[in-house]
Amino acid sequence: MEKDSKSQIIEVALELFGEHSMNDVSLNQVIKASGLSKGAVYHHFPSKKELIKECVISFWEKMTTEVINAPIENMPLKNVLAFLQLKSAEIIEEGKQKNDNIFELYIAMLFYVRKEPELIPIPKKYFNAFKDKLIGCIKNDQERGVLKKDIPAETSALLILTAAEGHGLYTISCVLNNPQQELEDLLNQIYNSIAI
Amino acid sequence: MEKDSKSQIIEVALELFGEHSMNDVSLNQVIKASGLSKGAVYHHFPSKKELIKECVISFWEKMTTEVINAPIENMPLKNVLAFLQLKSAEIIEEGKQKNDNIFELYIAMLFYVRKEPELIPIPKKYFNAFKDKLIGCIKNDQERGVLKKDIPAETSALLILTAAEGHGLYTISCVLNNPQQELEDLLNQIYNSIAI
Amino acid sequence: MEKDSKSQIIEVALELFGEHSMNDVSLNQVIKASGLSKGAVYHHFPSKKELIKECVISFWEKMTTEVINAPIENMPLKNVLAFLQLKSAEIIEEGKQKNDNIFELYIAMLFYVRKEPELIPIPKKYFNAFKDKLIGCIKNDQERGVLKKDIPAETSALLILTAAEGHGLYTISCVLNNPQQELEDLLNQIYNSIAI
Amino acid sequence: MEKDSKSQIIEVALELFGEHSMNDVSLNQVIKASGLSKGAVYHHFPSKKELIKECVISFWEKMTTEVINAPIENMPLKNVLAFLQLKSAEIIEEGKQKNDNIFELYIAMLFYVRKEPELIPIPKKYFNAFKDKLIGCIKNDQERGVLKKDIPAETSALLILTAAEGHGLYTISCVLNNPQQELEDLLNQIYNSIAI
DNA sequence: TATGAATGAGCCTTCATTCAT
DNA sequence: TATGAATGAAGGCTCATTCAT
Known part of the structure; x- marks a missing residue:
């Protein structure tokens, strides 16, 4: 289900943004924390900017x-x-x-x-x-x-x-x-x- | 005189920090803006962190x-x-x-x-x-x-x-x-x- | 296949290590000799140290x-x-x-x-x-x-x-x-x- | 006395070479450890290579x-x-x-x-x-x-x-x-x- | 949808060396 | 003799992003 993965990524990212500064969190970290693959994240968000925006x-x-x-x-x-x-x-x-x-x-x-x-x-x-x-x-x-x-x-x-x-x-x-x-x-x- | 270069670097860095966010300013930018060389900046500041601290x-x-x-x-x-x-x-x-x-x-x-x-x-x-x-x-x-x-x-x-x-x-x-x-x-x- | 690139890098690195001393071989040299990109090498080895270890x-x-x-x-x-x-x-x-x-x-x-x-x-x-x-x-x-x-x-x-x-x-x-x-x-x- | 500074530098360098590998010791370290200035060391040795040679x-x-x-x-x-x-x-x-x-x-x-x-x-x-x-x-x-x-x-x-x-x-x-x-x-x- | 290998620009830093003083 | 400011090439590494599968 797209919805699940997507909102899960956002949630994980927000968690990381709370721990470090938004600038200091790399997509790699989000990817690792989300348990998904690079491609999967890029499937849902065309760019980091877009991910942040949605966050x-x-x-x-x-x-x-x-x-x-x-x-x-x-x-x-x-x-x-x-x-x-x-x-x-x-x-x-x-x-x-x-x-x-x-x-x-x-x-x-x-x-x-x-x-x-x-x-x-x-x-x-x-x-x-x-x-x-x-x-x-x-x-x-x-x-x-x-x-x-x-x-x-x-x-x-x-x-x-x-x-x-x-x-x-x-x-x-x-x-x-x-x-x-x-x-x-x-x-x-x-x-x-x-x-x- | 050490004072000159050092405070000049700080000044230039502060200017850049005002334009972009502190995190988004790379040492390279500071270096280019200061007109000095990479080595010169590192001669005065042991690390980017230290430069920021002094700023x-x-x-x-x-x-x-x-x-x-x-x-x-x-x-x-x-x-x-x-x-x-x-x-x-x-x-x-x-x-x-x-x-x-x-x-x-x-x-x-x-x-x-x-x-x-x-x-x-x-x-x-x-x-x-x-x-x-x-x-x-x-x-x-x-x-x-x-x-x-x-x-x-x-x-x-x-x-x-x-x-x-x-x-x-x-x-x-x-x-x-x-x-x-x-x-x-x-x-x-x-x-x-x-x-x- | 991961195996191919990875073992190719190791092979190339070992060759270079034979020519110069291990310390004097930079990752850039390994990268150039391997024909791959910086990122590719770092994709397979988290650090130079780890590459050397595997070598x-x-x-x-x-x-x-x-x-x-x-x-x-x-x-x-x-x-x-x-x-x-x-x-x-x-x-x-x-x-x-x-x-x-x-x-x-x-x-x-x-x-x-x-x-x-x-x-x-x-x-x-x-x-x-x-x-x-x-x-x-x-x-x-x-x-x-x-x-x-x-x-x-x-x-x-x-x-x-x-x-x-x-x-x-x-x-x-x-x-x-x-x-x-x-x-x-x-x-x-x-x-x-x-x-x- | 030239002799003093020079042999002191060599001595300090040899000590460092014993602690780390010769390759891993930078001139800066030698300089710092010797208590002399950069210029002073370069006054005695035209290059790092020459210093090592004498060591x-x-x-x-x-x-x-x-x-x-x-x-x-x-x-x-x-x-x-x-x-x-x-x-x-x-x-x-x-x-x-x-x-x-x-x-x-x-x-x-x-x-x-x-x-x-x-x-x-x-x-x-x-x-x-x-x-x-x-x-x-x-x-x-x-x-x-x-x-x-x-x-x-x-x-x-x-x-x-x-x-x-x-x-x-x-x-x-x-x-x-x-x-x-x-x-x-x-x-x-x-x-x-x-x-x- | 999802994977992960590959890319290359760019980052921070170190280093040997030069040179005006 | 001696100082230390300045240089710039090079090093290790990270990152956002692309793409064949």
Whole structure:
């Protein structure tokens, strides 16, 4: 079955991309790890570039689904932020234990898109899905009278996202002293600034 | 003079690293661009890795000096934020016109350090210098009664930095619709939340 | 068929190793001489080291078969020694005419094994096959009453081998005046000392 | 003083040649180990080839002096053979403990001369000195009625030398089971065959 | 669909050597 | 005498890719 081999290759490649940098993973490694033959891989993907492209697409699709399925809907923002902290802690911990680093791959995936402009919509979809979910929660809380109504939900959501993103970057570059505490402080300050 | 050739090579390499990704620049390219011979480069740097290391160091030193010399001291925070927006716009514009992208290199430099833990202090110094400057401005404004005194300057500074960082990341990954406007919104919201 | 290319490469390499010293033969030379491409050679051998290893194995296997097939069985020792002299003369002559030198390669092969201890059994097999053949002849002659029975065949065989070996070494280092005469003298003296 | 630097370089080079194979030692290594500068070495030796040449000469001169000074004169052959065994054991032991291998270097030195025929007389001198010493001892013993007079001392000496040489070769190629015992057996058999 | 042998450009690195100072 | 910057050929090796089977 074509489908099987193909998606298996993508999966294996993504795994390797998580362990090393995308640039440092050769097709040979993917081939060896996939257990298939050179010809088989080239049968499914005309070139390495194409394989990577499909990996990027697959990656963002997974991320998007994950966000869409995140049990955030109708949560008070307070809880959402706690959820974010938890996720962050998880990723950091995982990065320490395993050899891979999801966040690093995530950044690489974000960057990759620049070279293939037709792919831009894909991470954008993820980003917007994320932002929209946040906006939804914020608006809910505004309705419930928990958050100030005169601060645009859009900007608040963006602030949460960018701050978390920047914090992640600083974290994996080992520039922060106590990443988890600092993330908590950041999100708290944001929350307090928009809470009634 | 050794100094000349060596620093020239670093300079040329950094330039190339700005145009393509650090990983994609071969020593041959550096050599060709430097106008020197293969042997000459290897005379100054025992390996490509070492050359990159010195480039990373040089990069962060430049960045740190730039921050330290930034005419931010004693500025009201309002102006500092305007200054940040200006800088951001500049970088974005430059990235569009030239082939290089300072921000992408900046991220790569941040990441590189993970593989060479002894280098971590170097970007950390830059980061702290930046944060300290911001904290200074915020405390000044607090003294002057422009900013709320009950919000810790430290966290506010970190919020500005992470939000700007995250915004940069989102910008170069083409995920935002109107980056400059959105940065303005973000910084405004932050400012308003801490202003009296 | 894999076999063809692979063994062809080994053959070509062994030829070159005979002409120059193993160390002085570059993979490029092997590649050029084999008529294949760089990639093809690396497809069959993961590294130069591995190629050399397989050459060493192939060399000793050939040598061993040659010894095992040598028409020495049941010959009187006298004739065997004459046979040895002939072989020696042949090798010396060949070395003078062609560019290669079997004996030099032989020594190199003997030495190589030190760096790859798992290969030691291979030349050892050759050596023992040779010694056993000699021992067989000596014992035969002892039975026939041609050679003294109180001198251990084992040591006599070893004496013949080591003396021939040492003589070979001195010959190719041009230290002897009349190698063939001297070899005859040596073997004669050994023979006489154990003959009745 | 030119003499000092020059002979120091040779000494250092010979040391390295003992540790690695002559081919594998680069001038850079010699330069680094000598503590001198590139230019300095090239001031003394026009090329690597010339340096090696002088090392070869120096090596054989040392060896020759050593033989000439060996306290063998007037010794009964019996003792000389015991002395040889001792020396052999020493070299083997040293090779096991240190990283270097005198015997391997010795062979390389013997071979080297083939490429530079004008050097042939140098190891030849060593070889002849050794042989002559042995001949002297044998003749002494013949006079004293310990050794048979009808066996030419020349051939006996050569037999001892070649057997020892061959034994050495077999020893360092790990082909023998009990090198020291076997050397003793060999020399004993030779001795007995010429003793009265 | 799948195999794996073959290709050749290009990568990082080492080396002997030259030469201005 | 001595320094060390510079040269460029060559070495071992990797890689994406092609293609006959």
